Amino acid sequence: MKKAVTIIICVAVLASCKNKATSEKGFAVTGTITNNTAKAVYLEEIPITSMQPTIVDSFVLDKSGKYELKTGLKEATLYNLRLDKSQYPVATIINDVPAMTLDVKFSKENNQFAESYQVKNSKASQQLKDFMLVFNTKLQEIFYNSQLADSLTKANAPDTAFRRVEANVFTAAQEARGLMTEAIKSSSNPALSMLIISYYQTTASNPGYNLPPIDKSELSGIVNETVTKFPGHTGLVALQSTLQGWVGKQAPEISLPDANGKQITLSSFKGKYVLVDFWASWCKPCRMENPNVVKAYNKFKDKNFTILGVSFDRPGQKEEWMKAVMQDNLTWTHVSDLQFWNTPAVQAYKIEGIPFNVLVDPQGKIIGEGLRGEELEKKLGEVLK
Numbered sequence: 001m002k003k004a005v006t007i008i009i010c011v012a013v014l015a016s017c018k019n020k021a022t023s024e025k026g027f028a029v030t031g032t033i034t035n036n037t038a039k040a041v042y043l044e045e046i047p048i049t050s051m052q053p054t055i056v057d058s059f060v061l062d063k064s065g066k067y068e069l070k071t072g073l074k075e076a077t078l079y080n081l082r083l084d085k086s087q088y089p090v091a092t093i094i095n096d097v098p099a100m101t102l103d104v105k106f107s108k109e110n111n112q113f114a115e116s117y118q119v120k121n122s123k124a125s126q127q128l129k130d131f132m133l134v135f136n137t138k139l140q141e142i143f144y145n146s147q148l149a150d151s152l153t154k155a156n157a158p159d160t161a162f163r164r165v166e167a168n169v170f171t172a173a174q175e176a177r178g179l180m181t182e183a184i185k186s187s188s189n190p191a192l193s194m195l196i197i198s199y200y201q202t203t204a205s206n207p208g209y210n211l212p213p214i215d216k217s218e219l220s221g222i223v224n225e226t227v228t229k230f231p232g233h234t235g236l237v238a239l240q241s242t243l244q245g246w247v248g249k250q251a252p253e254i255s256l257p258d259a260n261g262k263q264i265t266l267s268s269f270k271g272k273y274v275l276v277d278f279w280a281s282w283c284k285p286c287r288m289e290n291p292n293v294v295k296a297y298n299k300f301k302d303k304n305f306t307i308l309g310v311s312f313d314r315p316g317q318k319e320e321w322m323k324a325v326m327q328d329n330l331t332w333t334h335v336s337d338l339q340f341w342n343t344p345a346v347q348a349y350k351i352e353g354i355p356f357n358v359l360v361d362p363q364g365k366i367i368g369e370g371l372r373g374e375e376l377e378k379k380l381g382e383v384l385k
Contacts, residue, residue: 026073027095029081033065035106035115038083043069046078046092048194048235053080071095075233076124076191091117094124094191124189131183131196138176142209145169173210176200184222190230194239197222201353207282213353217370219243246358246366251276252348254310256335259322264335266308267364273305273384274360275371278351280312281324286355289372290328296377297332303384304362310345311336312354359383 033041040060044053056071056079069081080089081102090104091114101120107113119125145168152162180200187193197214204211214222220243227236254266254276266276277293279286297307309330313321315338325334337343345351349358359368359379368379 026071026098027079028068028070028099029079029093029102030068030099031066031102031104033061033067033083033090033104033106035108036065036083036085036104036111038085038111040084041067041069041090042080042082042084043071044080044082044089045071045074046080048078048191049238051198075235076189076230077235078191078195086112088112090114091119092128092195093119093122094128094189094195096124096189097122100125124187124192127183127187127189128192128195131179132199135176135179135183135199138172138179139203139209142169142172142176142211145172146208146210169210173212176209177212184226190226190233190236193222193226193230194236204353207284210284212285215353215356215370215372217245219352220245246349246369249366251358251360251364251366254308254335254345254348256310256337256343256345258333258335259318264308264333266360269306269308269360270364271304271362273303273362273380275305275307275376275380276358276360277307277309278312278345278349278354278356279309280354281317281320282313283354287324287328289355290330292373292376294329294331296380299377300380300384305380305384307332309334310343311338312340312343312346313338314340 029043038061040058042055043057045056046053057069059067059069061067071079074095077095079093079095081091081093081104082089091102093100093102100122102117102125103120104114104117107115117129119129145165149162149165149169152165177200180196183196184193187196197219200211201214201219203209204213220240223236223240223243227233227240230236251266255263258264266274275293275296279290281287293307297305307330309325309332311321311334313336318336318338321334321336321338324330349356355372357369357371357376358366359371361367361383367383371379
């Protein structure tokens with residue numbers, strides 16, 4: 001589950017408005033804003049590598065709601081359309097054509113979210129809109145069933161009823177992942193591919209949706225395939241460079257308390273092979289992976305190998321953390337400061353989602369990462385002969 005980093009919904013600093021577009025050539029967006037009293041509309045560029053938007057043009061709106069926004073010629077890039085009175089972007093679009101039309105209609109009762117918007121003359125922007133529609137519909141199904149499962153639990157309903165609803169959640173989550181995979185395969189634009197991945201990962205960071213995350217090794221594979229599919233895209237190449245991973249690098253130090261408050265460091269295990277396992281009691285994919293980790297530990301624990309479990313559990317949830325350790329038979333050293341995604345390990349290891357792990361050799365060098373299922377046991381078998 002990826003860390004909750006805002007990809008599409010992010011705060012921007014408002015720039016000064018002007019009615020003349022910034023560039024005579026490049027990418028232009030025109031249209032009409034209906035049922036909104038905003039005074040200005042902004043075009044934000046979203047770099048693939050950082051996903052942090054910056055304003056590139058703005059337009060003062062009159063009563064007609066018509067606008068025109070322009071920016072210089074760029075390679076395939078994402079853009080947000082944002083109004084000055086809206087916390088969230090109106091829509092996200094892609095510059096796959098020199099000029100496109102985006103007409104937006106708001107509800108008279110709610111000026112924060114667009115009731116509908118119409119894309120004209122931009123295939124990639126339409127593909128993005130279509131994906132978001134079907135994907136968000138699936139999310140609504142997951143959310144509804146998750147809430148129903150919580151209600152059944154509180155009402156002490158029969159286990160059969162709870163399991164049926166839980167199965168519905170699992171099936172819908174798998175279907176949502178399938179929608180993401182198919183959308184990437186059919187994508188005709190590199191910016192579209194990356195936004196689909198980013199939106200999925202951002203959503204997967206919310207435990208309420210129970211979405212199976214994309215781990216770092218899988219993400220690297222998707223990015224590599226996308227680079228091959230769209231060669232020459234500098235943003236993708238830069239992103240590919242940032243995903244080279246940890247193998248061959250020294251493991252950053254970890255210093256966190258165990259359940260008794262004793263400070264434990266990764267360096268104290270020097271001389272052993274250590275699997276640093278990042279997980280949390282609330283993370284269902286982590287809990288599903290734990291039997292594989294237990295199997296590997298029991299097989300290799302007598303061969304100069306151990307595990308350091310680093311939990312990203314929430315503040316005040318020590319009991320849930322310890323309960324999960326006991327239930328899943330995780331009989332190795334565990335640490336956590338119970339700070340959720342604010343724990344220092346997240347930044348130190350640039351963790352985008354859990355479960356995630358790194359395998360550290362006796363000298364403190366990382367020799368494997370993102371090892372799951374049979375891949376974990378295979379790697380340990382190679383180095384612990």
